[in-house]
């Protein structure tokens with residue numbers, strides 16, 4: 387029996403819109419994954435703690451506030467410190483082109499700009515987590 | 519088993535991995551449970567059940583905060599349904615439990631039902647055992663009270679809290695699921711909304727139907743209290759906690775704690791026996807033989823009952839089948 391992939395979806399930072407995060411969560415569920423939805427206004431520490439307790443394969447961060455260059459490194463560092471370096475991190479939201487290579491260099495597995503279809507996101511996550 | 523040793527010694531990631539191992543029912547799951555079992559039996563297991571949206575997760579968050587203020591550690595298992603279409607699940611209970619973040623005395627785990635008959639109760643019960651063995655003094659199990667599987671889980675708890683809310687339909691939701699009979703504490707949440715008093719009254723009347731027959735001795739018996747709360751701001755939650763604690767004392771002083779334990783163990787043992795016996799029988803019969811039998815039943819040469827009986831008697835007499 388193959389176990390379903392477990393994905394944590396969270397919105398770090400202070401912006402108050404989680405429509406996109408919810409749409410992606412539903413798409414992942416409909417693709418057969420178990421989605422742990424954490425909701426709005428999460429600190430990186432809260433996200434790392436939830437990823438650990440839920441033993442997830444991946445973490446999806448939805449960031450619209452523009453604070454990705456401070457929030458994402460803190461999540462990545464927290465995951466490493468918690469012994470969760472194998473957990474893949476995906477970022478969705480408004481990410482300027484020049485930040486994309488920097489985030490990738492830090493270890494982000496996938497970056498999805500506004501308008502990326504849920505189909506693309508699902509397929510990408512599936513591919514990245516094949517074998518998890 | 520090293521993973522069990524580390525989990526029980528307080529390593530939280532080991533605990534999370536151990537829960538996954540047991541939930542996925544992997545090859546080492548049985549050995550892990552064997553190692554865990556001697557350390558179980560200390561936690562007060564509290565089921566929180568009721569229809570979706572009644573405020574169970576919000577109440578769990580508030581109850582856990584109360585226990586934590588008394589230095590009592592809390593493990594939480596939040597169960598949500600697996601989609602029968604995709605096999606995926608959206609587990610959203612943690613959204614209401616942000617207050618508990620960062621507290622090492624709390625461990626929250628979301629679980630999908632994964633849709634196997636009877637498997638839900640088993641896997642959830644086993645995850646509860648892991649949290650119990652890891653030393654959490656209270657283990658809260660949140661389930662959607664919707665069917666037999668949930669009733670089974672609720673039954674596995676020492677204390678069952680049934681959550682209702684006004685305005686979710688004219689009828690008291692629990693009546694349909696048959697949960698009322700197993701509820702030890704009844705909560706009408708969202709008491710800030712109109713209709714809470716009516717819901718409480720409807721519950722009171724419904725509970726009356728299950729009360730002892732007239733003339734029967736009722737003193738000393740547990741009467742499920744009906745309490746109103748506003749989980750959103752914590753109003754009335756202290757009273758719910760008191761009722762849960764009173765129920766624990768009641769079980770312990772009357773000897774019902776041990777009796778419930780025996781009933782639970784019995785149900786669990788029979789459940790495993792049933793599943794394993796069926797698996798054993800099916801392996802012995804073989805797919806081909808089963809298929810041939812089905813064809814004969816479809817052709818009305820045999821009826822299902824006679825087919826099953828003759829199969830069983832053949833198996834019990836160790837005769838060849840093919």
Ligand SMILES: Nc1nc2c(ncn2[C@@H]2O[C@H](COP(=O)(O)OP(=O)(O)O)[C@@H](O)[C@H]2O)c(=O)[nH]1
Nearest residue numbers: 570571572573574575576614707708748749750
């Ligand atoms: N008005 C009101 N809303 C509440 C109360 N408790 C919970 N809610 C809201 O009811 C909704 C469902 O709550 P949740 O705890 O997720 O319910 P669950 O599905 O039973 O776990 C959320 O929007 C809560 O904020 C309450 O006491 N009063």
Ligand SMILES: [Mg+2]
Nearest residue numbers: 574575611660
């Ligand atoms: Mg809930």
